[in-house]
Amino acid sequence: QKEVEQNSGPLSVPEGAIASLNCTYSDRGSQSFFWYRQYSGKSPELIMFIYSNGDKEDGRFTAQLNKASQYVSLLIRDSQPSDSATYLCAVRVNSGYALNFGKGTSLLVTP
Amino acid sequence: EAQVTQNPRYLITVTGKKLTVTCSQNMNHEYMSWYRQDPGLGLRQIYYSMNVEVTDKGDVPEGYKVSRKEKRNFPLILESPSPNQTSLYFCASAGPNQPQHFGDGTRLSIL
Numbered sequence: 001q002k003e004v005e006q007n008s009g010p011l012s013v014p015e016g017a018i019a020s021l022n023c024t025y026s027d028r029g030s031q032s033f034f035w036y037r038q039y040s041g042k043s044p045e046l047i048m049f050i051y052s053n054g055d056k057e058d059g060r061f062t063a064q065l066n067k068a069s070q071y072v073s074l075l076i077r078d079s080q081p082s083d084s085a086t087y088l089c090a091v092r093v094n095s096g097y098a099l100n101f102g103k104g105t106s107l108l109v110t111p
Numbered sequence: 112e113a114q115v116t117q118n119p120r121y122l123i124t125v126t127g128k129k130l131t132v133t134c135s136q137n138m139n140h141e142y143m144s145w146y147r148q149d150p151g152l153g154l155r156q157i158y159y160s161m162n163v164e165v166t167d168k169g170d171v172p173e174g175y176k177v178s179r180k181e182k183r184n185f186p187l188i189l190e191s192p193s194p195n196q197t198s199l200y201f202c203a204s205a206g207p208n209q210p211q212h213f214g215d216g217t218r219l220s221i222l
Binding site: 032034041042043044045046049088090096097098099101102103104 | 141142144151152153154156159161199201205207208210211212213214215216218
């Protein structure tokens with residue numbers, strides 16, 4: 001069973017702080033890693049993807065990948081109340097299409 | 112605009128009355144997939160399709176059918192719906208080595 005694990009939260013951070021969301025995965029053959037944001041009752045929206053070890057930055061978002069330790073994280077700088085959502089980690093094992101999803105971490109940014 | 116379109120967005124129906132949820136994508140993607148999302152259980156894959164006339168079971172296929180007669184369309188069929196199929200359903204599509212794009216979701220209530 002290919003496991004993708006996330007803390008369910010809620011993770012509560014004050015406005016302007018850095019939110020750190022973590023995800024671990026079990027399959028060492030995993031190749032591609034995705035972060036989706038999902039507002040309540042809405043569809044998942046892709047915000048970041050990362051393929052190589054290290055950091056990838058896009059605006060206020062940074063994805064970090066450590067394949068040796070089998071974890072991927074998402075940092076959100078200058079958190080805003082509008083960032084309050086559930087963040088889904090998704091992992092692709094082989095080249096192709098299928099994704100294994102974690103159950104998501106709920107983030108609450110308080111004004 | 113690139114999109115995945117699901118219809119209907121909301122449906123309340125009764126046990127045993129056959130229903131179809133349509134999904135259409137305009138990105139010429141080979142891969143399409145159906146998920147259901149329930150509180151605490153995350154996204155669970157129902158069926159997927161790698162191309163026209165090629166479909167396969169996901170993690171929770173019981174009680175569902177799909178077809179892929181055209182590349183753009185991937186309908187989800189519930190031939191005899193039951194209350195345990197009350198859920199939020201998402202269709203997604205992807206090109207090779209690309210992230211999955213999700214439709215807006217269909218909220219099904221089966222009484």
